[in-house]
Amino acid sequence: DAGVIQSPRHEVTEMGQEVTLRCKPISGHDYLFWYRQTMMRGLELLIYFNNNVPIDDSGMPEDRFSAKMPNASFSTLKIQPSEPRDSAVYFCASSPGSSGANVLTFGAGSRLTVL
């Protein structure tokens, strides 16, 4: 199992540009989560999906952020337009869900720098 795969690992872009982060969850996992990590705010849950359906997007900062999960093996987090304050490490995680608690497996993260 290759684990949760995120791309790109690093992205540097200029303010106003569109950014798309990608995630491939572990096969068979029902839940997918997007987190953002910054020094100031720590780890924040942005949105999570269950069986490709968004369940809770209350953590999405504003309308500039959107996330999709078109199928069980792929999700995107898009920022349009990007701003310097969006600079952070974005993590994708997946979990098997079903009965019992969620045990999340994290990807290596995508480090975004907006100039």
Add this chain to the structure above:
Amino acid sequence: AQSVTQPDIHITVSEGASLELRCNYSYGATPYLFWYVQSPGQGLQLLLKYFSGDTLVQGIKGFEAEFKRSQSSFNLRKPSVHWSDAAEYFCAGNTGTASKLTFGTGTRLQVTL
């Protein structure tokens, strides 16, 4: 509100010394609790988890944690720290299926040789 709290931002220990990282939780019911470790530039790796039953749980890399209901705590311990344990450690909790995981603010561990 449901939460986990890590009161120590930064801890320094000598290699070979014992380690205890603190975590307190605030949940209405008994939560599911986790400890994750994050090495620089890496994602988070699960060290151990507590769901129910035995209150002392063993994890990877020689770590253990003890669930204490009376103290609302889930402290992480290791009897002898190695230099490679230097990392950031996160306590986290949730209340079960389809609920979101809440993370503490993390404790950065520095190991001196």
